[in-house]
Amino acid sequence: MHETSNTANRILGGVDTHKDLHVAAVVDNHDRILGTSSFAATRQGYRQMLAWMRSLGQLQRVGIESTGSYGAGLLRFLQAAGIEVLEITAPDRQDRRRRGKNDDLDAQNAAHAALAGARTVTPRTRDGMVESLRVLKACRKTAVTARRVALQMIHNTIVCAPDILRDQLRHMTRMQLVRTLAAWRPDLTAYREVEAAYRISLKSLARRYIELHDEIADLDMMIKAIVEDLAPELVARNSIGHNGAAQLLLTAGDNPERLKSEASFAALCGASPVPASSGKTVRHRLNRGGDRAANSALHIIAIGRLRTDEKTKTYVARRIAEGHSKLEAIRSLKRYIAREVFGIIMRRQQDINRTRIAA
Structure with missing residues (x-):
């Protein structure tokens, strides 16, 4: 009975962030709006927002828009307070057309998304x-x-x-x-x-x-x-320079463990295969999504290896002989490089985590 009461008292927050003012909304675990309020985009405002949310129930997690810009300070504050934070990736266009748009509605939509786990990702931490x-x-x-x-x-x-x-x-x-x-x-x-x-x-x-x-x-x-x-091991690899390594580290973030697998990292870099089959033709095409700066870094590494590494030359020549275009062969090569890079970054992150635990 006590456990049921605690579950019923759980709430979720959503925040629409702006330069000087953040608008927060809270929903219960049945997706009902409990309240909406505005707070200054300052540390004092963050404290008041967190206190207001907690006054409405047991805060489970908060969905925030624009954690990489206007919401960066709030993200750091909530993470330091031990609150789970989700980044709201895109507005629900259908809901926006139906209900219209203002800051209160955007904050409520963020709270709805945090409850449903839709249109959300784990944000990169910004304190390392x-x-x-x-x-x-x-x-x-x-x-x-x-x-x-x-x-x-x-x-x-x-x-x-x-x-x-x-x-x-x-x-x-x-x-x-x-x-x-x-x-x-x-x-x-x-x-x-x-x-x-x-x-x-x-x-x-x-x-x-x-x-x-x-x-x-x-x-x-x-x-x-x-x-x-x-990541000293990263720049020690063939054709990976410091600028390319820096970009790939940025894409992975300070908390690469938020990426569930090397396939998700490849997709984030725009290096994952995208089905492009039709009728009797079965093929994949280049992925034009993801982080284009990371994709560019992978491309530079691939071209460098294609010029200097015999195994890479042999691989691309074999793919072309099988009937693939050179672009498709390079796309596959970038996918392998993404797997290699992700393995190095994750091993380094595990070492960092072990050092933190030991300290």
Whole structure:
């Protein structure tokens, strides 16, 4: 009787996250709405939200939208409090068309999904070295983009520059050009003159390029150190560089045990076979879903091995001889690489977990 009472008192939460305000809803184990309320997206607001949910019953789990952005802080808070958290992956479009949309309804739909286990996944934790790796890689990506734009601007400016400047710079390599421009000492008081304005602009762009180049080099050193700490066996494998390894670690997350098998990791990387049979034709096609950055990392590894590894060359040649296209052969190769990578990551995670238990 006591056990039945506890079961009846169980509740589930759902949260629609925003930059400054989170909307929370609670349902009971019969999927009935018990309440909806709004809280500030601050630690004080998180504490008030958790206290409010617990005041309505025994909190079983919480479904949160956007745990990778607006909901990241709430995710960390609830996990630290020992609350099971599910990420709500996508809205129910049929229900949204029928009922409309507002923040209260979105929070209630998240709570319904947490109860049913539909449209939910176990979110990646964001409190370990993989999260540090993600932040550094995101910073590096924007720096690389800005460096590329600076170089394009240099070349575009030179195209339009006076002939006296173009003749000096026409046949230089990229780094010769950048260093030459950065060393110029234009007359800053003569910026109204065309040639002086071009010299000032080119020097500014070159200095920007060098600063970004140095910033990227520093970030690469940090990323390399984290990757070698997390998975030294991964970068020791053929054709797996530090950037590719970093991306695959990011896809797996700080808690790769949430992935039930290597097949789920392959699907997450977009490397799993997708049936494309029709009539008498039985075949599989490339998977265009999943994490495209992880798929790109697997593709680079596959191409590298196809150039350097004899076993890989033999395998692809055999697949092509069997009637498969080269793309299908590479897709199969990426699937095997995903299996290899997942095994390495999981073994490393088991070692980390054993070390934590021993400590």
